[in-house]
Amino acid sequence: MKPSEQSVPLQNASTGEIADWIRAQIRANRMVPGQRLVEADLIRQTGSSRFKVREALQRLAAEGLVVIEEFRGASVREASMEEIHQLYRARAALEGMCTADFVRLATPQEKQRLYDLADEIEACIDEDLSEEFGTLNNRWHRQIMQVSGNTVLAALVTRLHTPVQRLQFANFYRGDRLSSAVEDHRAIVAAIKKGDAEAAEAAMRQHIENGLRYLTAVDKAVRND
Amino acid sequence: MKPSEQSVPLQNASTGEIADWIRAQIRANRMVPGQRLVEADLIRQTGSSRFKVREALQRLAAEGLVVIEEFRGASVREASMEEIHQLYRARAALEGMCTADFVRLATPQEKQRLYDLADEIEACIDEDLSEEFGTLNNRWHRQIMQVSGNTVLAALVTRLHTPVQRLQFANFYRGDRLSSAVEDHRAIVAAIKKGDAEAAEAAMRQHIENGLRYLTAVDKAVRND
């Protein structure tokens, strides 16, 4: 039917793999909030069985990524701006804490790896590779959390961030925001190099709050369209 | 069979209600980590169908409260001490933030309600009502988060805290820990009354870190038994 169907090799996928696939679709803004997720379509697209698809939808419902209504099935949940606001503040608090841990616990090699990642991210900006930018940026944040020993929190933050990534994909990584983020990264790296955990934590919180500010501005602009 | 069965009126329960019931069992330490959750038993205990039970288990698996293994079914997941450590630190960061918000945003009536709750909690201590203490203590923490406007975070923290509550139920609320917690509460209340958001945040973080310290001590003692 649509040219996009069957483009993904998901034959005999497990429940978890199907859930991952749907999550990826939502992140990439190919399934938008409010859109109904019809079981039959998902079966075709994933090449799996109805049973597995329903299990995957239940899991996503528990994560809060979709809502399931009686006899109306699953649809992508719309995260309110209020909710996004709270999630960003949570991220600021948690990642700030992780960054301070990173300063105290990371080995020189791990720190160097982070600096290299930052350079790669900067390189993207000149060539306007916004998608690559997003991928590397996610890796940068995860690197800090994992190296700081907070693997559980890393997974949690990733989940919390999922409903927001769609907005980033659609509106976020543009022009001035990219360079602003790079500047934030530089400040964080500088604090880490100095070994100043408190300053690094503050810089990370600032970085994330800048992201929230940009996102609210974009949202307001979109609504006034 | 056992006298405890059929004690809960869950006829024709929805998927969510079944999940809630299982969560409650885990919190109350009536289903312990490693214990297998046999579908047939759950069907008997909840009076529901296999279909709904399986859906509920999928949701709980997504929350990380149970693990589902191929052909071995669901069992209560054991949270490692390392994981509990991270969850407590996350709580400290998040609830600390909420407490600062509370100082800035709560109305006088809402503040008074919190003081009253603190008094009720203190009253429990003399009469050794540890169960009542737990209930009121949860309400106290939730009150702060909800009034501070962070309703989404309140739900999140509650979920994060679920695997820990079992430990509290079993070992936690005893003797000196109760009075230590009450002292922490007093410090928080004092900071709120002064309107000092920063001090309130610090006191809340200290309170939660004290809880973690006590829990690790108990854990170490139990392991050396």
Added chain:
DNA sequence: GCCGACAAAATTGTTGACAATCGGCATGTG
């Protein structure tokens, strides 16, 4: 053209039966 009633199609909820797998138990062998 718009609106309501009604039928048809599409979609989801539920059930029961059957297949696949695991764990324990008995049995036999050295």
Added chain:
DNA sequence: CACATGCCGATTGTCAACAATTTTGTCGGC
């Protein structure tokens, strides 16, 4: 007695069919 082997009950995974409900389409009447 230790240990491998095969069987059987218990438990979970999977599927296909059917029931309940919503959504869509159609047809008169105005």
